[in-house]
Amino acid sequence: MFVQRNKGLFLPALVLTDLALVNFGYILAFFIKFGWNIPRENLTAYLSTWPWLTVSALALFYFYRLYGGYRWRWAEIFASLICVVFFQAMSAMALSFLLRGFSFPRSVLLSAPFIQLALLGLWRRLAWHVERGLLCSRRVVVVGQPREAAALAEKLESVAGGVMKVCGLVVDPSPANGGGKIKQPEAEPGSDPAGPVQGRWPVLGELSNFCECLEAVEPDQVFVCSNLSHEDKARVVYACVDKDRKVYLVPDLYDIMLAQARLEQVDDVPVFTVGRLVIPEESLVIKRLMDVVLSLAALAVTAPLCLLAAVAIKLDSPGPVLYRQKRLTLQGKPFYLYKFRTMVDNAEKESGPVLASENDPRVTRVGRFLRTARIDEIPQLLNVLKGDMSIVGPRPERPFFVNEFIKETPEYIYRMNVKSGITGLAQIAGRYSTNPEIKLKYDLLYTKSYSPARDLAILLQTVKVMLMKDRAS
Incomplete structure (x- = not known):
């Protein structure tokens, strides 16, 4: 009390x-x-x-x-x-x-x-x-496929700073959901009797006996991974509601499509209107006007900084000041993105297209500083004025990697229903190491929830992200 x-x-x-x-x-x-x-x-x-x-x-x-x-x-x-x-x-x-x-x-x-x-x-x-x-420690149960459930449990305990304590996993081993049979190690003498350990956490049981696991552990919160079938998610949600337990769902594409859905009525039948994954045309006019005004203002303010960056790049290593790279924007249209050069000249001559790593040896001394301070991104304002990009939107990606991402996640194609941007929801909500699938979800959520006020909020949050090395890529 x-x-x-x-x-x-x-x-x-x-x-x-x-x-x-x-x-x-x-x-x-x-x-x-x-x-x-x-x-x-x-x-x-x-x-x-x-x-x-x-x-x-x-x-x-x-x-x-x-x-x-x-x-x-x-x-x-x-x-x-x-x-x-x-x-x-x-x-x-x-x-x-x-x-x-x-x-x-x-x-x-x-x-x-x-x-x-x-x-x-x-x-x-x-x-x-x-x-x-x-704050009392919150007892958490994670439900999902073994690998995904363990990854989410790891993230919950690390991000919450010890406030959340994962007391176990309830796993779905069925091949239909990509689970496969779990190989559980033998419990050692004196170990937790709740069951063998999937990584660091005990496996409380399988999805088929979720209600029994819920009654045995009595968690404060239940987290449900995204790759379960909708029938399995419904079973978990109904059980949590029945037992008055708070439940959190990691959304999949279907859940994202339902975001911002409007409740309507046809005769006496309630229906949800599911909007398209596009920005309304009337909003595009306002968005373009904001892009032009903000880009011109930003270029005027940063002109002295750009001049200093250009001189430093020239003195640090041979090669051009600006770096051009082919990227894809709205509806897969190719364009050349401008950045201040931060790597040695012809960095991919022998390796071919390679995603930059956090401590990439190809990055020059000046380039490392420009990346840390996000100064290398300033020339993209020219792309915004040309109409290739917007200030806020999904980050543009290279054709080679887009094709690879589409093979792994076909829904990636919906990401290009809006013009690419310098910053976006995925950049302020994710981290440098956030995987492309999670960034994709944020990009689609941005499209579903677009408004000029949302763009302004993302810009203000971007200032905070620029102060944190691991929060944007």
């Missing part, structure tokens, strides 16, 4: 302290500038506008999912804090321009973000540890 009561108080305390520290950062910046004798006009201006600053800060904290982030690693939380402080500074500058009575000296506007980041960083690090202490 004590733990539950503290959990209920934790979120309000988190919100109030965050907002207090944001405002305290401004006040401290004033003290650093003026000491105890803050000019009356400055203090009055701040007191009249602090509600707007507080509301913008609260919106940013929620947008970057800083309330309810027990699953996130500290690096992700800190990257979110950097974005919150940066865009809060942009909001403060905008208010100082729009509200003439908002008398913030430039030194206050420049120093406040650094003070806020230091205060929020220390506070949020403490809160991150406290939150994990208040």
Whole structure:
């Protein structure tokens, strides 16, 4: 009871302290500038506008999912804090321009973000540890084919930072679902009596006796892998609902097609309207306008940086500054994608098409920095202006790899129902090592849920991803 009561108080305390520290950062910046004798006009201006600053800060904290982030690693939380402080500074500058009575000296506007980041960083690090202490470990059961279930169990325990504890797997060994017969090792003396181990986790049983496994273990949550048949998924869901257990489904293509489905009625029959995997034509006009405006603005702002990058590339290694590579975009149309060259010239002359690895030896010294800072992607803004790409959309892939992916996953072809992009949902939600199948699901979900607001949200989240080495490819 004590733990539950503290959990209920934790979120309000988190919100109030965050907002207090944001405002305290401004006040401290004033003290650093003026000491105890803050000019009356400055203090009055701040007191009249602090509600707007507080509301913008609260919106940013929620947008970057800083309330309810027990699953996130500290690096992700800190990257979110950097974005919150940066865009809060942009909001403060905008208010100082729009509200003439908002008398913030430039030194206050420049120093406040650094003070806020230091205060929020220390506070949020403490809160991150406290939150994990208040959270009880969630007992989880994973249902699926042996290999897929074990991979999902590994991810759940590692990503959740110990908050989730996988207490076992319920597996589907049937060849019809790609399972095959399980070869289970003999249980060693003194081992867990729940059963032999599939990797690190006990196999509680097979899908046919899922209800018995559910009653025996009584987990808090059940995760269902995507490759089970819909009949098997339904059996698991019905059993979880009957036992009042929360169930999570990893979606397959059919589930993604049902996303954003609209409930309608034909006479007295309820029906779902399943939309097409395309962006509506009226939305394409707005999307293209946003692409042109944002690309021109970004090219103007980054022009000095591009000049420095070009000089560094030339001095570092022989070869051209820009690198052209054939990629595929909308409806499989080929085009040449532009990037700053980050590898040695003719890197694939002998090897042929090869996917770049995280520590690729072909990458030059300057190229490694350009990749880390994502500066190598800037020339793609030229592709956007030409109409080959959009700013937001699935990443364009090379024809050779597209053909290979289609052989393995025929649904990959639907990915090219929209124009390729510089960044996308798969880039902000996935990691460098996320496999193409999962990235495909995010790309299809993006198409199903497109809106101009969604594009703007992805762009703002991309700023956070750029601060994290393993979150984008």
